[in-house]
Amino acid sequence: MKDAATRDAYGQALVEMGDDPRIVVLDAGVSDSSRSKKFGDKFPERFFNMGIAEADMVCTAAGLATTGKIPFATGFACFLLGRTMDQILVSVAYSNTNVKLVGTHTGLAVGEDGPTAQMIVDIAYTRAIPNMIVVQPADWVETMQATRALAEYNGPAYFRLGRPKVKGIFDSSYKFEIGKGRVVKKGSDLVIFATGIMVQESLTAMEMLEKDGLNVTLVNISTLKPIDRDIIIEMASSHKAVITAEDHNYIGGLGDAVGEVLLEAQISKPFKRIAVKDHFAETGTGPELFEKYGLSANHIAKAVRDSLK
Amino acid sequence: MNDSPLTSPDITQLKRTALELRRLALKIIFQAGSGHPGGSFSATDLMAALYFGGILNYDSENPDDPKRDRFVLSKGHVTGIYYAVLAKAGYITESDLDSYRKINSEKFLSGHPHPKTAGIEIASGSLGQGLSVAHGIALGTRLDGYDSKVYTIMGDGELHEGQVWEAAMSADKFKTNNLVAIVDYNKVAQDSITKDLKDLEPLEDKWKAFNWDVHRIDGHDMQAIMDVLRLPLHPEKPRVIIADTVKGKGVSFMEGKTAWHGVAPSPEDYEKALKELV
Numbered sequence: 087m088k089d090a091a092t093r094d095a096y097g098q099a100l101v102e103m104g105d106d107p108r109i110v111v112l113d114a115g116v117s118d119s120s121r122s123k124k125f126g127d128k129f130p131e132r133f134f135n136m137g138i139a140e141a142d143m144v145c146t147a148a149g150l151a152t153t154g155k156i157p158f159a160t161g162f163a164c165f166l167l168g169r170t171m172d173q174i175l176v177s178v179a180y181s182n183t184n185v186k187l188v189g190t191h192t193g194l195a196v197g198e199d200g201p202t203a204q205m206i207v208d209i210a211y212t213r214a215i216p217n218m219i220v221v222q223p224a225d226w227v228e229t230m231q232a233t234r235a236l237a238e239y240n241g242p243a244y245f246r247l248g249r250p251k252v253k254g255i256f257d258s259s260y261k262f263e264i265g266k267g268r269v270v271k272k273g274s275d276l277v278i279f280a281t282g283i284m285v286q287e288s289l290t291a292m293e294m295l296e297k298d299g300l301n302v303t304l305v306n307i308s309t310l311k312p313i314d315r316d317i318i319i320e321m322a323s324s325h326k327a328v329i330t331a332e333d334h335n336y337i338g339g340l341g342d343a344v345g346e347v348l349l350e351a352q353i354s355k356p357f358k359r360i361a362v363k364d365h366f367a368e369t370g371t372g373p374e375l376f377e378k379y380g381l382s383a384n385h386i387a388k389a390v391r392d393s394l395k
Numbered sequence: 396m397n398d399s400p401l402t403s404p405d406i407t408q409l410k411r412t413a414l415e416l417r418r419l420a421l422k423i424i425f426q427a428g429s430g431h432p433g434g435s436f437s438a439t440d441l442m443a444a445l446y447f448g449g450i451l452n453y454d455s456e457n458p459d460d461p462k463r464d465r466f467v468l469s470k471g472h473v474t475g476i477y478y479a480v481l482a483k484a485g486y487i488t489e490s491d492l493d494s495y496r497k498i499n500s501e502k503f504l505s506g507h508p509h510p511k512t513a514g515i516e517i518a519s520g521s522l523g524q525g526l527s528v529a530h531g532i533a534l535g536t537r538l539d540g541y542d543s544k545v546y547t548i549m550g551d552g553e554l555h556e557g558q559v560w561e562a563a564m565s566a567d568k569f570k571t572n573n574l575v576a577i578v579d580y581n582k583v584a585q586d587s588i589t590k591d592l593k594d595l596e597p598l599e600d601k602w603k604a605f606n607w608d609v610h611r612i613d614g615h616d617m618q619a620i621m622d623v624l625r626l627p628l629h630p631e632k633p634r635v636i637i638a639d640t641v642k643g644k645g646v647s648f649m650e651g652k653t654a655w656h657g658v659a660p661s662p663e664d665y666e667k668a669l670k671e672l673v
Binding site: 107110131132134136137139141142143144145146147148149150151152153154155157172173175176177180181182183 | 461465467509510516517518519520521523524525527528529530531532533534535536538539557558561562564565568569
């Protein structure tokens with residue numbers, strides 16, 4: 087287990103995969119922050135820093151993909167996705183080119199740079215795009231494996247990464263699989279489905295709850311699309327209540343994805359979504375924003391207690 | 396590249412091919428009841444030269460050959476001429492063209508291109524993306540060590556899209572000299588004369604300022620088209636060919652008219668047009 091930002095693991099994974107001549111990496115002029123620079127330093131001939139031109143980058147990646155390359159088009163999620171909806175729809179998703187869109191600096195966890203840098207609509211956006219899969223890893227080990235899995239997967243993908251350091255959650259025995267959720271901790275009574283940094287936040291909440299004698303189950307949902315219906319149905323059925331946790335707007339994200347599964351499966355359980363409640367946040371540290379905007383361990387713990395009342 | 400001198404019978408043959416392509420494009424647009432004749436006809440001579448003048452290295456029997464040259468139709472709405480060209484090049488059959496713009500089209504002959512159709516590299520239809528895509532392909536083939544050339548045709552109105560100029564900067568940065576962009580400069584966009592939307596001039600200076608190898612030709616002069624397409628690649632610069640064209644070229648009542656941007660001819664107009672396309 088290793089404490090590190092998922093973007094750090096991504097940079098390391100690219101370097102480790104770099105001997106594969108099909109791997110090419112593009113960045114929109116933020117490679118020091120996104121960590122794609124690590125790849126660029128080692129494999130400069132297959133690294134294309136496109137400057138602050140996300141639309142051009144996404145389509146260039148699509149062109150590279152048609153020649154059999156596996157492009158990782160990397161940038162700050164706000165601009166990588168916000169600038170390029172049309173390019174992603176036409177040149178990537180509809181064309182079904184093998185482009186991996188890698189958005190770093192997601193959610194309120196970004197912190198002080200404020201709402202223009204805090205991407206909170208990317209899961210909603212990418213989930214709604216045909217042909218696109220959506221993956222958000224929770225820690226170093228999962229990011230390393232997921233980066234490789236995305237390279238092996240043939241098709242468009244969005245990879246959602248974070249800025250701050252997160253705790254190591256999985257050890258080397260962990261096996262990431264696209265489309266599979268994983269029980270992080272088995273408890274009883276209530277199940278939390280969490281994604282990304284909220285896995286760490288949920289674990290902190292669970293430590294607090296254990297002191298009160300409450301042992302809940304935590305499931306890591308790292309593939310947001312296709313969502314793991316089986317684990318959601320199994321876990322929701324075997325627990326009294328369901329909570330989802332994501333650093334994203336509560337419209338169109340993990341909460342909605344889980345809720346859709348539960349409704350279609352006619353599973354009626356108390357259900358709460360820990361997420362940004364459809365507003366832009368503000369500046370402040372990540373932990374401060376998590377506290378103020380309802381994402382912190384305190385809020386998760388309160389939601390658990392309220393659900394089990 | 397074919398270094399043999401071009402004889403005037405070659406040019407005559409290419410002109411005849413272009414005429415056949417115009418007739419075929421108009422036929423399928425007429426049969427479909429919708430499409431884009433104006434921009435198809437302005438691009439016809441350029442596409443005829445690329446595909447049938449020995450410029451583009453392709454084999455429709457082996458469409459995935461990694462060493463092939465590539466073509467990206469950035470102005471994706473002119474599928475009338477594109478599918479006519481793909482049929483003549485052998486990627487699809489002329490009878491496939493009956494399904495143009497029809498549901499359940501077996502060869503996916505949609506209103507705008509998609510790679511499910513043999514011979515098509517990428518979907519287009521949203522203007523401004525093709526130059527970036529073509530550049531990406533050019534970088535990819537270069538990484539593979541092939542001397543593939545990548546051609547794209549853009550519309551003039553398309554140059555209003557900022558992404559075109561992002562791509563122009565990128566191809567300069569990477570010295571992507573196997574990329575050849577062609578501007579089908581027909582001066583007419585959908586609802587307006589292009590310069591009334593935003594004037595592109597001085598267009599050669601713009602591309603020169605972006606450090607491209609700039610050529611300007613009459614896009615309906617087959618000799619001039621072939622001469623510029625047969626030039627050796629610039630040692631390091633990407634190339635742009637600004638081709639002065641006429642929207643609706645070849646059908647007098649369509650020429651230079653916004654009205655013929657995106658409508659199919661009536662039966663009467665279709666007959667009238669065919670009489671001119673001889």
